[in-house]
Amino acid sequence: MKTLSIDIETYSSVSLQKAGVYRYVEAPDFEILLFGYSADGAPVQVIDLACGEKIPSEILDALTDDAVTKWAFNANFERICLSQYMKALGLSLDPFHDNHPLSEECARYLNPEGWRCTMIWSATMGLPLSLEGVGAVLGLEKQKLTEGKDLIKYFCQPCAPTKTNGQRTRNRPFHAPEKWAAFKRYNVRDVETEMSIQQRLKKFPVPDAVWDEYHIDQEINDRGVAIDLPLVRQAIDMDARSRSELTESMRQLTELENPNSVQQMKQWLADNGMETDSLGKKVVAELIKTAPPELQRVLMLRQQLAKSSVRKYQTMVTAVCADGRARGMFQFYGANRTGRWAGRLIQLQNLPQNHLPDLAEARALVRSGDYDSVEMLYEDVPDTLSQLIRTSFIPRNGQKFIVSDFSAIEARVIAWMAGEQWRQEVFAKGGDIYCASASQMFKVPVEKHGINGHLRQKGKIAELALGYGGSVGALKAMGALEMGLSEDELPQLVDAWRQSNPKIVSFWWDVDRAAMEAVKFHHATKTHGILFSYRSGMLFITLPSGRNLAYVKPKVGTNKFGGECITYEGVGGTKKWERLESYGARFVENIVQATSRDILCYAMKTLRCCSIVMHIHDELVIEADPRMSLEAICEQMGRTPPWAKGLLLRADGYETEFYKKD
Structure with missing residues (x-):
């Protein structure tokens, strides 16, 4: 046996969506119901474990044999579930292939070395991260069966006890034999669909280097990170008390039945002479600046209540495993335009920052449950709890x-690719790029906390907003006006930055021309060491690392200004598969971030x-x-x-x- 294509159906009373697979398999009632597989491309077999069938010994042996390549769509799910299943059978699991002593604590899971993921393969081609989505885009003959969602809800999740179902909390095969037969057909079809994807994409294999990165990602997800649960639980309790007290204060000030209601609050503000269309965070912050004292107090209370910090703490409690570690927080190739990671569960990519000078002291007070001291010393309890979220992650004892x-990193990469020499010199000397940028733009020396130090902020905002073709709108989105810059200054800032970085501006246009030529004439072209090629209805951009970025079904279209642009198919801001527009500076953004x-x-x-x-x-x-x-x-x-x-x-x-x- 060389390859094994797998799809499983499982049951657990723990929510997979909320807790993640590592916690999901720890539920006492977790079980694998169906094991669908194909060995070396043979017709798909289904082992009905729920009805007493057993996985053949040669298949179990293959699961721990790294020489047999195991394929699945979102293979992390199959690998972790099968690890739990094999442990329950008393079978040993291989340790990580690197055999490093620090990795041995992760040997509770099957070695990722022998696994490949069809979802990752699809993502490297710019395709969706769902089996249904990939099947639809590729127009596969055998696509995922649409009735699967209802069958999964029926057999794989607890059900509500009713008079009709005899107060049971779970549906078993004998409760609906016809549905169970359909579920087995669904399991077969999933394996067939995954194999069809492999067949369709075989012209574009994933490089071994990317699979190696995937295995490192799986090791990190398996290892997890320790959560300080005493701190987390105290934070949740404090947040509940704080919310209750803040809501009561607002109720007394406004006499509203529900001061958390946006509609009621907007009406109350209007009745008190302050009209507003929104109560978003930025809008409330602006209203506070001009509001009379009595309205200001109410708006500040609302601002405190708007802190959603407690949700992260609650997710930690939901997702943490029995050993106190949270796992599965990183989605490899989650951003398939660049191949960067996406966050899962606790969402580490958007943690609130911490600015408390006495962070350790504040943390100790919360951990000990001393609400009164936290309130007295820090006043804004929700903000304090928000700033402590990062500190919930701790090393294991003695480490x-x-x-x-x-x-x-991005400023360095774009300077290197574009050949913007003055920037390279700043980095070579260990200089501050924001000061250097301001100095280049305004033709005066700029030092942080020194001469013309006030210009550094303008340099910083220009650096963050303008490197990928951004203009006045990008500066505003970065908060330029809130930082004290005037509307009139913004166009001058854009011009000054672009004049200071002519090679980066030229890089945008060179990339635009190269991509356009590749799509128009279906041949390969190169600029700045980056290869653009058109093959099999795809635009590929080959990075210096050798990795490809893929754009599905590219063609030349017309942009909103009436000029030519490249459009391609992908998942857009609506989270739906649609035709998207791109141009030189945006391709540069993808290239630099990738x-x-x-x-x-x-x-x-x-x-x-x-x-x-x-x-x-x-x-x-x-x-x-x-x-x-x-x-x-x-x-x-x-x-x-x-x-x-x-x-x-x-x-x-x-x-x-x-x-x-x-």
Whole structure:
């Protein structure tokens, strides 16, 4: 046997969506109901485990044999569920293939080395992350059966006890034999659909280097990170008390039945002389500046209540495994336009920042449940709890966190690719790019906390907003007006930045021309070391790392200004499959962000022998022995990949006993 294509159907009283697969399989009632498989492309077999059938021994052996390639769509689910199933049978699981002592704690799961994921393969081709979606886009003959959702709801989740169903809380095969037969057909079809995807995409195999990155991702997801549950539970209790007190204060001030109601609050404000169409966070912050004292107090209370911090704490409690660690928080290739990760469950990609000067003291007070002291010392309890979310992540006993991240990674990558020499020189000298940018734009020396220091903020906002073709709208979206810049200044800022960075502007147009030529004339073209090619109805952009970005069914269209642009099919802002528009600067954004992601992956590979427990944007969090050197980690992380000669990288870091933003 060389390959095994698998799809399973399972039952658990734990919500898969809310808790994730690692917690899902820990439920005492977890079981695999159906095991559908095809060995080496043979017709699909279904093992009806719910009705007493057994998985053949040669198939069980294949699951722990890394020489047999196991395929599944979202293979992480099958791998973790089958790990639990095999443990229940008393079968041993292979340790991680790297055999590093720090990885042995993860040997509770089947080794990811022998697994491949059809969903990841689809994502590398710019296709959706759902089996149904991929089948539809590829126009497969055998597509996922649409009745599956109802069957999954019926057999795979608890049901509400009713008089009609005899007060049962679960549906079993004998309760609906016809539905069960349909469920088995559905299981067969899923395996067939997955195999059809492999067949359709075989011209575009995923490089071994990307599968290696996927295996590292699976190791990190399997390892998980410890959660400080006493802190989390106290934070949830404090939030409940705080919300209750804030709501009561608002009720007394407004005499409203439900002061949390947007409609009632807008009406109350209008009755008191303040009209507003929205009560969004930004709008409320603006209203507070001009509101009379009595309205200001109400708006400030509303602002405090709007903090959604407690949801993250609640998700931690829901998702944490029996050993106190949260797992499965990273979706490999979650952003299929660039191949960057997406967050799952606790959503580490959008954690609130912490600015409390006495973070450890505030944390200790919350952890001990001292609500009165927290309220007295910090006044805004929801904001304090929000700032402490990061600190819920802790290393295991006797270890420390080493947090290391790249300094201005995207600014470095775009300067290197475009050949913007003055920027390269700033990085070579260890300078501050925001000061240097302001200095270049305004032709005066700018130093942080020094001469013309006030211009640094303008340099920063220009850097963040304008590198990918952004204009006045991008500056506004970045909060330029809130930072005190005037409307009149913004066009001048755009012009100054572009004049200071002529090679980056030229890079946008060169990429635009290269992509347009590839799509129009269906041939390959190259600029700035990046290859653009059209094959089999796809536009491929080959990055310096050798990895491809894929754009489905590209063609030349017309943009809103009447000019030519490239359109392609993908998942847009509506989360639906639709035709999207792109142009040079946007392709540059994809290229730079994708290359930054490849540099992070290179760092992960060089630091694979360390216990990476989290990664957020351009940052790695390592659970380390107290003797491990921070300097060594930063030096290792800051090494330039062999395919990026001339790129100047730097990684900075710190050590901590709980996660935080330094």
